[in-house]
Amino acid sequence: MSANHEDRHQSPASLDRALRLGIGGPVGSGKTALVAALCRTLGPVLRLGVVTNDIYTTEDADFLRRAGVLDPERIVAVQTGCCPHTAIRDDIAANIDAVETLEERFGPLDLVIVESGGDNLTATFSRGLADQQIFVLDVSGGDKVPRKGGPGVTTADLLVVNKTDLAKHVGADLTVMSRDAAAVRDGKPVLFTSIREVPEVYAVAEWVHGVVESWAHARAHHPHGPAVPSTNA
Template sequence: MHLDHPETYPQRHAPALSAPDPRPDGRRRALRVGFGGPVGSGKTATVAALCRLLRDELSIGVVTNDIYTREDAEFLLRHAVLPPERISAVETGACPHTAIRDDISANLEAIEDLEEAVGPLDLVLVESGGDNLTATFSRGLVDAQAFVIDVAGGDKIPRKGGPGVSTADLLVVNKTDLAPLVGADLEVMARDAKAQRGDLPVVFTSLAQADGIAPVATWVRTRLAAWTAAA
């Protein structure tokens, strides 16, 4: 059976932030932001860069997800992006979808433990284990989600779509400095991302540059401001 591919795509809409539920002690809970994306796209490096930039202005915790190891958490610890007590690791034991979308109990417990141990927190970053273009977070786990892809996969990635590319609150096209080396056309990626996402935001980043994380940090600050106002 042939599938037609029309020139236009359905309009995408970001869900509005709901008012944050208070913690049992009455304090406002942290904004939870998920970062997903394929293996090697730069999710952990993006989370690390955000922590370095925002740690002096916000109280941050991080929960990482790996299938059988704690490699991503250990990366963050080695690079001292946050004190060790602010970083927690979840070993999913299965496809990352299991722990971030289907059965989120382990991640919720890790977040609650962080808030109990070092809270109150302003922001919790939840990093998914590496997956393909289908990984999305349950809205019961995170309040907003970013999806990270990189140009090394080719400029066809936004065109391939998938729920991560099409519906995440933010699409991050990472490693733009590699575009000339792999023959990726950033204008094509921007065009195809726009076609897939409508008005949902897309940012292009290169963490090899000193201010490469700035567009993602601006988006996080904007979401946090809306979250705080809703409280």
């Protein structure tokens, strides 16, 4: 870590910062709704910041601001030049800059959520940007999606399957989705949600709170060493 605290260009291999949580997934699966729900449930107990990446400029940031779940100044929008996957994986510079800007302005923070623009099943966050990542699917995309796998479904630290309230209308079998997801995810957790019916998303919020606590614990015990928090979900 740099000894000069005025220097904003420090390397990311430092625990002296908030946990960075990436939330990715296809268009319309409920990423922004999940971010809003997490802000609503965790906002009272954690110091939060949010970075949105959206090909349609500030639409997601505006949605969150209107939802009134977080001080609008704590939501920063990043333009990705038509390349949402590039901005979270291959060239994360603009997102890192946005995260550090939030930490500089409002820090110390406990959690910075980086929401990706809607993309396909191969989009994942670079470990240089996100310490932990959630991939969000929805049942209306079809119950075969978990079986198709792809890096988002197989490697995300948490897989969220949203819009369970629509399952009966689109003929999606949640048991099949659960079984297929478990088969390709090697024991990593999967949670089913209906953000419309349960806007507090208790189970996801509990998982996020758990990884933030692990991060804080690691920070307290190894203040200068890089480490990855363990997830106990």
